[in-house]
Amino acid sequence: MKALQSEIERRGRRIFELVDKHPEALFSKAGFYQRLMALSMRDERFKVQLFRFVDVLPSLRGSRDIVEHLNEYFSDNGFGPLINAGVRLAGVVPWLSGRILRWNVSGMAHQFIAGKNPDDVMATLRKRRAQKIGFTVDLLGEAVVSEADADEYAARYLDLLEKLALDTKDWTDPLGKNSELFPVVNLSVKISALYSQMNPADPADAITHLVPKLRPLLRRARELGAFINFDMESYAHKNTTLELFKTILTEAEFKDWPHVGIVIQAYLRDSEADLRDLIEWGRARSTRFAVRLVKGAYWDYETTKSLQNSWDCPVFFQKPQSDVNFETLTELLLENQSIVTAAFGSHNVRSIAHAQALADELGIDHSCFEFQLLYGMAGPIKQALVEMGYRVREYCPVGELLPGMAYLVRRLLENTSNEGFLRAKFAESVSAKELLRDPRELVKPDGAIPPGSPIPATARNQHRKNDASLDSAPGDVYRNSPLVNFVYKDSQDKMRSALREARSRFGEKYPLVIGGEKVWTDQLTPSVNPSAPDEIVGYGSEPGIPEAERAVKAARAAFGKWSRTPFEERARLLERAADIMERRRYELSAVEVFEVGKPWNEADADIREAIDFCRFYAQQMRRLGRPKLTQQVPGEESYHHYWPRGVAFVIAPWNFPIAIVCGMASAGVVTGNTVIMKPSEQSIVCGAMLMQVFEEAGVPPGVLNFLSGHGSVIGAHLVDHKDVDLIAFTGSREVGLKIWESAGITRPGQRELKRVICEMGGKNAMIVDSDADIGEAIGYSIYSAFGYQGQKCSALSRLILLEENYDRVMERLIPAAASLRIGNPEEPGIMVGPVIDEAAYRRILDYIEVGKSEATLAYQAKDLPPHGYFIPPTIFTGVKPNMRIAREEIFGPVLSVLKVRDLDEALEVANGTDYALTGGFLSRSPDNIERVKAQLEAGNVYINRSCTGAIVGRHPFGGFKMSGSGTKAGGEDYLLNFLVPRVVTENTTRHGLAPEQTPEYREEFLWPKLQ
């Protein structure tokens, strides 16, 4: 080991000597790019603004637009005289400044992009050939949002391949040795660019679609003697990429073809297992293949994404851990040199020197492996390696600026990263000794996060189970339950087996639960599978007025004791329920898939939300529950506190069949009310499952009563009941308004003014600004409009496009809608399933007819499953704000597109509706974003993301106007709706003598000893 370290140092020093002969221009002090990089490295805030500006620039059209953005990003931010002077100058001569900026940024991009098109790139490749540097060419592409995009991309790959083969046909191997392992023409392929509907939960579907697209490319590459490399992208696609690689290359046609490679990312914790598996596969296939070993380009993305979803983070947290792993995998590759050809993709001299030293130790000739480096980066290292007699290949991206932006920003991040080698060596001149240190010495014990690391503190707990809030201080930040990550095969298998299990229980009967007793009635109501209406998922007992009366009595009877039960006990009940749902997670999700047609990930998100409601409300109750001293005043104490209201009637919809009913019922229960819970007639089984969960958690008799049944029979009776004190309703506007009105009437014998929590529908709009990232705008719009068939109250139904952008968006929106996977959501990866029932089916079809008469039918899907309540995703254009399809809630996969002049009109249209639930804005203009944040009338405003998918605690959810009474489910103040506030004041002086201190909280009087 020691000898190896000395050899690494010796080689490293040699590389540095050669590098120092050719200084790295990118990090020199002169030039536009260089100065920006230097500023970025000094000021993190500037770096963020700069990269955002660079990202939007290519999509801006006029100089004035450019200058306005420059102003918005950089003025008044204290970014120093250089930038401020530039901004001022741009204000004076926008025409000139706009052009200069565009020219400079495009110059910056062309430092990393080897050419605009295949012709262009050849000039670069020829130059490199003269320097004995080979190439692999990658085609830059915009986010592929449709199959039309993907097909075009595949065709461009084929053209590129032909061109490269033709133009390099007389080129020979630079080393002239073992050249059969290293074809001259080498193409790097990104599989996500070839299929627009990749879903991590469904690798089989992706492979089915990708294999036929790849076959012609591989076949032609083989005929031309070229090499194809499968690049690796984000973790979500990793398993699919590996599986695809193995599947297609085991086909008879390609089984004996050695000129294929794949990437392994050493920053991934599971990369060693993947590499071992690949090697084993390669041995079984008994044909050589190649692996490009890299650290990985998506570190920031992976950490952010996993933190957002509370997932275990797939990447290492410490940079030296990635370095150590890179060396471990280098060893594994070189030891298996007989079956796998290694390419080391790194600019880090330590990683490179280690590979060199180890190869020598194992007696592997220089010509049997190669080093690969990126175009425009680490030029002197490439030259040094060539001089040392190594094989060097450059990764050359080809494409226009706009599609190249994501790549450019990744490179800029890499060059300015605090932890990167290039910055340390070329910008900060860290010593060779330091740069060549064994990374093992630098790893902090126990995976600790080093101080100053970019990882937020919340990540520290990432690997712990999301524990209940039991120990957390009142008001502590809530950590959400993780979503199931369907990228793992284990999760996919568990879901499949849960679906089988749920199916085997089809037709079961579920009782009412009143006062802790199971109650059966003569009439059973079937709940059907909307994907296959002849399948009955289960039956619920249908209650009548007598059962409703019984439930009110049971709830009333239980109220006295429950309202006096310490809130800690009530909170624990919710946490036990959350734990049970966590344990039965897949089972509950599977029932949702069948009963309400939810796709896998949507069903899982619903269970996660239910779990979060329980834990979050438990936490909030601990915060609110203790009587709190109002002021410290000598001789007097006043405690502000809350009492429960009484009996709560919870009326829930079917579209979030466990989460919403659970949220309302658990809020009622934890605040000390007793509850009658009525799920929707369409989701009786989900409601019954939730009742089972609470029974298992130990809810006392009468505290939670379950009445599945028709609103028309028992709903009005209970809403009007003198002994019902609170109604928590989520559903349609029509029913909500009736409840609101009826609950306002005081009936004989009624003790309380009824409190109504009323959450209703929406007619949600998203505005796409003229500078929005079109690919992202389409992805978010499509998901918001058609995810779960548009049956979320938050779903997008009005897409508002600025005139300037209209054609560009529509050109890609319709093909994107046409590419959606529609089908039975029992299959993983389905985006659009059936609508809930026949009535909804007919109503939505009627609305489509209305749309046809009012506006222009721009798109309607054709291939639908023959059975089940499937509605084709439909898009109308030419929609005007006064049309019915632009005003009325449709609750299905129907999207209206409205064209407007400018942002003023866009806001007017967006706000010109009866509703105010969710709203979205897609833009890269900081000023416009601030304006929309301030002016869009919606309870939940979403910027640069989809307008659905609220998370408990993070996005308290609920609207106003005709969308609701202004409550926020999953928010800090939600529980207050279930409580009446009280203040108890006591004069504590006796003859002028007062206690010195009054405690801040006092709760004894809430729980007096009952006589």
Ligand SMILES: Cc1cc2nc3c(=O)[nH]c(=O)nc-3n(C[C@H](O)[C@H](O)[C@H](O)COP(=O)(O)OP(=O)(O)OC[C@H]3O[C@@H](n4cnc5c(N)ncnc54)[C@H](O)[C@@H]3O)c2cc1C
């Ligand atoms: C020819 C070539 C092809 C490539 N192809 C791909 C590809 O297909 N897919 C892909 O994902 N990447 C690919 N990369 C890798 C990627 O783009 C970066 O260039 C590479 O990760 C930088 O590593 P380095 O060894 O040059 O630099 P170093 O500075 O030594 O390492 C930087 C890398 O360390 C990792 N890192 C940074 N911070 C941390 C931290 N806190 N904890 C843990 N790890 C951290 C990141 O991976 C980061 O990129 C390719 C690279 C090259 C040269």
